[in-house]
Amino acid sequence: MTDLAAEPRACFDLSLSVDLHTASMAASEERAVAGVTSGVMGPGETVTWRARHFGWTFTMTSEISEHDPPHRFVDRQVRGPFGRWWHEHAFEAVPGGTRMTDRVDYAAPLGPLGRAVDALVLARYLIRLLEERNAHLVRELGPLHR
Template sequence: MATIELRTVVPAPIDRVFDLSIDVDAHTASMSAAGERVVGGVTHGPMALGETVTWAARHFGVTWRMTSRITAYDRPHRFVDEQVRGPFRHWYHEHLFHQPPTTDGVGGTVMVDRIEFTAPAGPLGHAVTALGLRRYMRRLIERRNAYLVATLSGAHPPG
């Protein structure tokens, strides 16, 4: 199993960061480079506990479908999405949000992504993960987070 943990500081209140992070439209916009689109489940707006969404996107020259479900939801502090069907043997993505105390009055939210995944195909999948899949997945999450930061700070989001 591979793990990824990212910490991103977002210059916005915790409730706004949480709400945009769980929004299907924001996710689709942040993954536009991969042509990601919704093909089932919740099609627009924020998701709630127990809801599913099915994404289709092109990665490594192949179109993949992945259905994920929101399995934990504690607004505005935490939610978890897990793969129900899709390319991974296992996919677990925990999103954590906290607003640390500040002395400068500027504030912001620390967003933490904790991801655990296992590629398919046993030893071959393990090798693919080691050779670049982990790095590729990390960059996708970094791109999504850059989109969230840009959107919430009023800048033009990256494409």
């Protein structure tokens, strides 16, 4: 969960920004290479990301498969390295701003080997990436003070 000092609609829209995502993932050199490559994504739109993780270049195409402004949206992998990737972004109005909650359901690739890598490093790595993206949102929108 991340608390932001902005209304849900502002948080919702900024979370759909390809440009913000790219800026927040600069450490992994993530960039949009196809589909929507800048601006705010909408329902049914796709973006193909290319990034370096663990020293390898990965490409993943995701689609905004559910879109319920300003409450929630879901991006899901349509092509890419994961066996499955589903990421829900939920936004709840709270006094002074918005509480944003990420829910992720994924399956590592490569069967038993992928599950072992997931248990050893991948789960923590993905949590850190989400925390970095959310910290970037806080820098843009401000932290919620109670």
